[in-house]
Amino acid sequence: MRETIRLTTAQALVKFLNQQYIYVDGVETPFVEGVFNIFGHGNVLGLGHALEENPGHLNVMQGKNEQGMAHAAIAYAKQMKRQKIYAVTASAGPGSANMITAAATAHANNIPVLFLPADTFATRQPDPVLQQLEHESSISLTTNDAFKAVSRYWDRVTRPEQLMSALIRAFEVMTNPATAGPATICLPQDTEGEAFDFDASFFKKRVHYLDRTSPVERALNDALDRIKESKRPVMIVGGGARYSSAGEVIQQIATQHNIPLVETHAGKSTVPNSFVYNLGGTGILGTSAANKAIDSADLVIGIGTRYTDFTTSSKTAFDYDKTRFININVSRVQAYKFDALQVVGDAKASLEWFSQHLGNYKASYGQELQEWQKEWQEERQRLHNIVFNRETFKAEIADHFSQEIMNDYADVLQTEFTQTNALITLNDTVADDSVVVASAGSLPGDVQRLWETDTVNTYHLEYGYSCMGYEVAGALGAKLANPDQEIYAVLGDGSFLMLHTELVTALQYKQKINICLFDNAGYGCINNLQMSNGGGSFNCELRDVDNQIMAIDYAMVAKGYGAKVYRVTTREELVAALEDAKKQTVSTLIDIKVLPKTMTDGYGGWWNVGVSEVSDNPNVTQAWKQRQQKLEKAWKY
Ligand SMILES: Cc1ncc(C[n+]2csc(CCOP(=O)(O)OP(=O)(O)O)c2C)c(N)n1
Ligand SMILES: O=C1C[C@@H](O)[C@H](O)[C@@H](O)C1=O
Ligand SMILES: [Mg+2]
Numbered sequence: 001m002r003e004t005i006r007l008t009t010a011q012a013l014v015k016f017l018n019q020q021y022i023y024v025d026g027v028e029t030p031f032v033e034g035v036f037n038i039f040g041h042g043n044v045l046g047l048g049h050a051l052e053e054n055p056g057h058l059n060v061m062q063g064k065n066e067q068g069m070a071h072a073a074i075a076y077a078k079q080m081k082r083q084k085i086y087a088v089t090a091s092a093g094p095g096s097a098n099m100i101t102a103a104a105t106a107h108a109n110n111i112p113v114l115f116l117p118a119d120t121f122a123t124r125q126p127d128p129v130l131q132q133l134e135h136e137s138s139i140s141l142t143t144n145d146a147f148k149a150v151s152r153y154w155d156r157v158t159r160p161e162q163l164m165s166a167l168i169r170a171f172e173v174m175t176n177p178a179t180a181g182p183a184t185i186c187l188p189q190d191t192e193g194e195a196f197d198f199d200a201s202f203f204k205k206r207v208h209y210l211d212r213t214s215p216v217e218r219a220l221n222d223a224l225d226r227i228k229e230s231k232r233p234v235m236i237v238g239g240g241a242r243y244s245s246a247g248e249v250i251q252q253i254a255t256q257h258n259i260p261l262v263e264t265h266a267g268k269s270t271v272p273n274s275f276v277y278n279l280g281g282t283g284i285l286g287t288s289a290a291n292k293a294i295d296s297a298d299l300v301i302g303i304g305t306r307y308t309d310f311t312t313s314s315k316t317a318f319d320y321d322k323t324r325f326i327n328i329n330v331s332r333v334q335a336y337k338f339d340a341l342q343v344v345g346d347a348k349a350s351l352e353w354f355s356q357h358l359g360n361y362k363a364s365y366g367q368e369l370q371e372w373q374k375e376w377q378e379e380r381q382r383l384h385n386i387v388f389n390r391e392t393f394k395a396e397i398a399d400h401f402s403q404e405i406m407n408d409y410a411d412v413l414q415t416e417f418t419q420t421n422a423l424i425t426l427n428d429t430v431a432d433d434s435v436v437v438a439s440a441g442s443l444p445g446d447v448q449r450l451w452e453t454d455t456v457n458t459y460h461l462e463y464g465y466s467c468m469g470y471e472v473a474g475a476l477g478a479k480l481a482n483p484d485q486e487i488y489a490v491l492g493d494g495s496f497l498m499l500h501t502e503l504v505t506a507l508q509y510k511q512k513i514n515i516c517l518f519d520n521a522g523y524g525c526i527n528n529l530q531m532s533n534g535g536g537s538f539n540c541e542l543r544d545v546d547n548q549i550m551a552i553d554y555a556m557v558a559k560g561y562g563a564k565v566y567r568v569t570t571r572e573e574l575v576a577a578l579e580d581a582k583k584q585t586v587s588t589l590i591d592i593k594v595l596p597k598t599m600t601d602g603y604g605g606w607w608n609v610g611v612s613e614v615s616d617n618p619n620v621t622q623a624w625k626q627r628q629q630k631l632e633k634a635w636k637y
Helices: 009-017 047-053 066-079 100-108 143-150 162-175 189-193 217-229 239-243 247-257 288-296 347-357 368-384 403-413 419-429 443-450 470-481 493-498 502-508 524-532 554-561 571-583 618-632
Strands: 004-008 020-024 027-030 032-037 059-062 085-090 113-119 153-156 182-188 195-199 206-209 233-237 261-263 278-281 299-303 324-329 341-344 435-438 459-461 487-492 514-519 564-568 588-593
Touching (some): 066 085, 066 502, 100 113, 100 182, 113 143, 217 324, 233 288, 239 247, 278 443, 324 347, 443 459, 470 487, 487 493, 493 514, 502 554
Parallel strands (some): 032 059, 032 085, 085 113, 233 299, 299 324, 514 588, 564 588
């Protein structure tokens, strides 16, 4: 007789989560750190009871908004380089629906999170239950079917014994670097509490091996030849490089073979900023140095990059007549892009092989790398020192707002602080090992270009989904991962208004985060987008029905929750606030009033956006024509 243990589905789930381990480079650690939850009738009596009874080592944390707590779980796993996760559980119906956006965010960023949405009764007794949808076409269709499109693995456990195969599949998917992402297991509320005689072997310690897969020799040798034929190779450092901890070998290759590197959002801070071959962020939000290097490259070595539009300037960044590609990626799907020579395998393992075989090869760059860097540093300096004036101010985003409108913003927000000055001041004032968290709005562009850090794994950008409202919750997740480092969420007023309530969770659990809120009274980057494409300023500024700019005291909002708060409008005030914030043990919010149109712009990138083909506005028609011309240059597939 095989040994069995009689448990409910939920109890078995919690017991299983406690037994999952991951093995990376000879070190074995528990894979599941904890469970974020918001309980409702769909999960409180099943999974809630199981967690109350015996959580094991799991850290059980109460969220404030299901999307927010799931964003915190994403940030935690991202900051832990996907080697440790949180599970998230929500009640049936709206609670679970609230997590769908977060599952999508995890999916677009390839981040493992275990989603446990409660579901309607498997027995259909009662039917319909509160919050159950009623589809004429099918009773089995529930809110949770919407997770299918945003999960790497999806299952519904309608009988306790299904849990075993569901969990084993889910953990395989989450711990496989080629498929890492959200796994969703829907739990009907009656099934959660149903008991079953589970085979004891199911609960034995299970180790998931994150082995470094080496590419096949053919691919490595072909790629080696391709590099040796190249005169101007450039490495693009993507998220895969970071998750594989390939930073040191990238630096080795760069130094020994005179090869520069540029960074994607996910890849930034894999290599120190001051490393001499690091030209910084690339693409639409890139530096002039990185974009010049990409422009002149005859070979792009993509290391763990998905080549999103922001990296490739909507597929116009490369000179396709002369540039060839090598893609090093654990995912074949990614390696196929741009007809590249596909090196399918772990980034670090692949690069170590190249490092051993490149011999005396040297790329033919001369002084231009230093010149591009110097030019960029001078530009950063200029951006730091931009000063507003009330007569002839030329904003970085030029010719959108008249001087009168700019003065109006200065009056209402009571500030003359520019965004670039504020951000660089922030960067220059915080400790080098601070973790910066951003996601949406104009700030991702500014940090991608301007944020400098030499401490690896401290630049935390969710720019796969660019989900507004990620930042505050993300800061909490990052803090859970890096408790000894200061965390700075940088976000706009729009993002803060969208979702910030995990600040309360941070206060509740005494996890100190610092929120740097850049208030420009509007959806600034979208306003830039509409006006740069021929349109007027339509519905993107934060104005009331009398067309008055809204001045909101965000510091007061956070003060109400119990945070230490500051309101700043000058460089000196910001430095003072940051220095004081460092001394606090409680979470802080700095309400930084900045002028609109003073974020960074340009430097060679181009974004393909859906301009109207037909319009009464000639500026829009003109923008459409310009887009068509740009598209001529784009890679076609
Ligand atoms: C959840 C979500 N909704 C909508 C968008 C589209 N969007 C991107 S940026 C933006 C405005 C951001 O405003 P704010 O946070 O104030 O930043 P700013 O651009 O002003 O710096 C919007 C609406 C998004 N990225 N995410
Ligand atoms: O539409 C968008 C424009 C980007 O500039 C911004 O960073 C991003 O959040 C977005 O969704
Ligand atoms: Mg804004």
